[in-house]
Amino acid sequence: MTKFHKYHGAGNDFIIVDNRDKSFDIKDADNIKLLCHRRFGVGADGIILLENQPDYDFQMVFINNDGSMGSMCGNGGRCIVHFAHYILKIIKDPKNINFIAVDGAHKAEILKNGEIKLKMQDISKVGERNNLPFVLCGTTPHNIMFVENLKEFPVVEKGRKIPWSEKKTVEEDLKAKTEENVYIFSKLTAEQQKNLSFENQIKDITSQVGTLDKLSKTDKELLQKYSKVYFLNENYVPESLAPVPNEFIYEKDKQIQIHTKVLSNLTDLLRSAQNNSMDLKIISGFRSFGEQSVLKGAYTVSFGSDANKFSADQGYSEHQLGTTVDFTTASVGATFSGFSKTKEYEWLLQNAYKYGFIISYPEGNAYYQFEPWHFRFVGKQLAERLYVEKQNFYDLDQRKIDAYLINIFD
Ligand SMILES: [Zn+2]
Numbered sequence: 001m002t003k004f005h006k007y008h009g010a011g012n013d014f015i016i017v018d019n020r021d022k023s024f025d026i027k028d029a030d031n032i033k034l035l036c037h038r039r040f041g042v043g044a045d046g047i048i049l050l051e052n053q054p055d056y057d058f059q060m061v062f063i064n065n066d067g068s069m070g071s072m073c074g075n076g077g078r079c080i081v082h083f084a085h086y087i088l089k090i091i092k093d094p095k096n097i098n099f100i101a102v103d104g105a106h107k108a109e110i111l112k113n114g115e116i117k118l119k120m121q122d123i124s125k126v127g128e129r130n131n132l133p134f135v136l137c138g139t140t141p142h143n144i145m146f147v148e149n150l151k152e153f154p155v156v157e158k159g160r161k162i163p164w165s166e167k168k169t170v171e172e173d174l175k176a177k178t179e180e181n182v183y184i185f186s187k188l189t190a191e192q193q194k195n196l197s198f199e200n201q202i203k204d205i206t207s208q209v210g211t212l213d214k215l216s217k218t219d220k221e222l223l224q225k226y227s228k229v230y231f232l233n234e235n236y237v238p239e240s241l242a243p244v245p246n247e248f249i250y251e252k253d254k255q256i257q258i259h260t261k262v263l264s265n266l267t268d269l270l271r272s273a274q275n276n277s278m279d280l281k282i283i284s285g286f287r288s289f290g291e292q293s294v295l296k297g298a299y300t301v302s303f304g305s306d307a308n309k310f311s312a313d314q315g316y317s318e319h320q321l322g323t324t325v326d327f328t329t330a331s332v333g334a335t336f337s338g339f340s341k342t343k344e345y346e347w348l349l350q351n352a353y354k355y356g357f358i359i360s361y362p363e364g365n366a367y368y369q370f371e372p373w374h375f376r377f378v379g380k381q382l383a384e385r386l387y388v389e390k391q392n393f394y395d396l397d398q399r400k401i402d403a404y405l406i407n408i409f410d
Pocket residue numbers: 284315319325326373374375
């Protein structure tokens with residue numbers, strides 16, 4: 001368990017962790033992203049670690065909310081000084097605080113009214129980037145834009161149009177990408193400027209509005225793990241269904257439907273299979289609760305109480321989602337048996353992830369019987385991760401899976 005404090009400095013918010021025992025894993029980018037996620041985690045612009053450093057009061061380590069190492073952040077700097085003094089009580093002389101950050105040594109001071117004064121590094125470079133004046137403060141690049149009326153200036157919209165970096169060398173580009181913030185200020189409203197911190201806020205608002213909007217429109221069931229005890233409500237129906245083109249259907253006169261947003265991924269997969277001389281056909285797609293019950297009923301009659309072990313039950317909810325299909329090939333047909341020995345199955349194992357599909361119940365899984373024909377759409381990013389890490393969807397923590405929901409149809 002990680003003990004943390006939540007801080008904000010002029011609107012930038014941070015998770016601050018006392019890491020003097022070095023127990024926080026700064027390389028676990030997934031964990032960092034999750035902690036900083038505003039819906040699934042604590043929510044923050046970044047994580048700040050306080051660590052020991054000989055000859056200084058402490059060391060500040062700033063990690064961006066995407067897991068990359070951050071540059072020096074003035075708002076975060078004041079927060080960590082507050083944390084060191086008021087929470088950890090490790091500051092020897094509140095009038096003369098010395099700490100070190102990625103850009104070098106900093107001095108800070110606790111003022112009489114309890115506020116914190118922080119000395120930043122001098123501006124190290126002045127120039128032009130993105131056709132705008134540019135200054136490098138410590139390690140953080142800022143673009144400057146002069147505007148007439150700050151109050152009415154569409155900061156988010158204009159800020160969004162300024163590239164994060166200019167393509168120079170790959171090295172410069174990478175550095176700039178992780179560090180560049182866009183800073184806009186008005187020469188006419190110098191007074192207001194003092195109170196408005198646009199740094200990061202622009203980035204944050206931009207991404208948050210998009211993220212919230214997208215998340216609110218994304219069906220949370222699409223990446224849910226189902227089991228014998230947790231399954232879809234009988235009233236659940238996918239937001240929209242589309243017919244699978246007839247050329248890919250095993251039984252020519254059968255109508256098979258799939259989630260509309262998954263259709264192009266499925267047809268791309270099937271075309272690619274075709275181009276590689278694979279004879280892949282779809283034998284089942286979306287199945288309503290009613291259809292499922294009939295199927296399960298049939299199995300129950302034939303196999304009694306052991307029916308749960310059979311396929312009608314295990315793929316149940318996933319077929320009701322509309323994002324899942326059962327494949328077959330001519331040599332196997334409707335029997336399914338032997339599908340795992342076909343070259344089509346091998347091809348699916350190596351290629352389905354490129355189109356966002358994964359095998360739900362692979363060989364040797366701990367949940368259900370092996371179903372080599374049953375593939376579920378989970379989005380390209382998650383499917384690729386599972387493929388690269390050789391992991392099963394059902395073995396992954398639901399919280400980690402949820403982080404991929406936002407990009408499921410990208
Ligand atoms: Zn199935």
